[in-house]
Amino acid sequence: MDPSRLYSVRMRASENESHENGGKHISGGELLSTYSDLRISVNTLLEKALNHSRGKPDFLQIQCEIVNQPIKIVNPLTVHTNEVTTVEEGHELVRNLLEKTGVPKAIIEKAYQQIPEYSVRGAILIDIHTGERVDQRLDKGVRVSKMDWQTRNFKKWATSKAVPYNPRLKEALILATKVCNHKSTIAELCWSDDPDYITGYVASKNIGYQRITQLKHYGNESGCRIFFVDTLSDLHTYISYLEEQPILVQWEEDHDTRVD
Template identity: 40%
Template sequence: MMGLYSIRMRGAEGGPHEEGGRHISGAERIVEEHDLESVAASLIHRALQHSKGKSDFINIRIDAVHDEDIAYVDCIAIDEHQTESVKESHELAKELLQSVVTNKAVEQAFTELGQLPGNMRGAILLDANTGVRLDQDNMRGVRVSHMDACGTEIRPMNVHMREALVLATKVQSCPGIVGELCWSDDPDYTVGYVACNGVYHRIPNMKDMGNPIGGRVFFVDINRPIHEIVDYLENITVLVRW
């Protein structure tokens, strides 16, 4: 593949994130040069028309991607679940995670997400055994970046699911991470997921409709240096093969 570019958008209300602006939207793609303008326009539209509000700060960054720097990863499997309530969904998520994470760490993850005062830009890192938080920035966390899918999708899916599946696949491919818990900060989207053992478990009703707070937790095997995990998640370019 030739002529690829990483294009990343982040939008905030009330100024840049670094100056206290409220995070509205973030997205990224890895596309060929001839698609840059149309993709940039769609990302700007997303920042201006998001259900969480209208961004008054929008940052677009475009970087060339070199073939030799790309890691290709096969998409993880998909398992869709049906539940009737937030309580049932959370119980299911905990059950799934306890195959790879201690009960203490799982409970701490739900506590951390339940106590968020606002939306983080990235993910919380938790020790998969002790539940101790490992990242240093309480409201930034670790922001997974430089990723997209390549090839034809295996099934029709909405933008939320596509982006979540790509991100979950990159995270699952990172040595040292054994699981992930996530639900969206979009107030109109209540679906969340658990990723572990090479499977993306899509779970409805992970929060109440209208709730604008979401977040994600990565469970880490502490035997691997944290700086290596963070570098992979934030800087290594990954293309997911359907």
């Protein structure tokens, strides 16, 4: 992939009209692509939209645009998988991990109380000092964009770490790596709205990407994506980074560190 000329390729799909008109979110996706690979990239996202367990979309949008900003290269977060036997055990682990990242216990509990109220397509931002949502994006949330990881380099990383080649893991790790690369991000908490996927994660700079094998029950279509952030002097700049700063994840063994 030639980073001197890349295109941002984004997909979103919904059922019963577009997201803006109240449609049910089905799927979304992000890729960075060379011009020569645009057809492959578009088809990859099209297949994802048309073959999703949340349903069949009747609104589908794929957008391509040239990336004009300088592209930042970042090393992926280290990955650890935590096997749990129940959803309750999984969320107890979430609380413990979030405390390790620096999120106060009271803020974690306040966030958990508010999770049922959130039904957003993107991420919500919660201030670690007040526990209040600060993005003011209502049901849209913040959508992290313009990020990717070259397949060859990802496979090299996966082989080195004895991790199965898993596109879902790749996609989530790219996003978590970009989010946690910003100094204002203290931690991310996420689980999917896919009813067939119950694994979620907590991620931060200091604990890496901590997969947790059960954070909801099969059949549950409720997802969660929260960015716990330190008090932001310029919220607009932070959101602009999440949405506009192009990021390429690239694994370099010499720069890798392991989290226990």
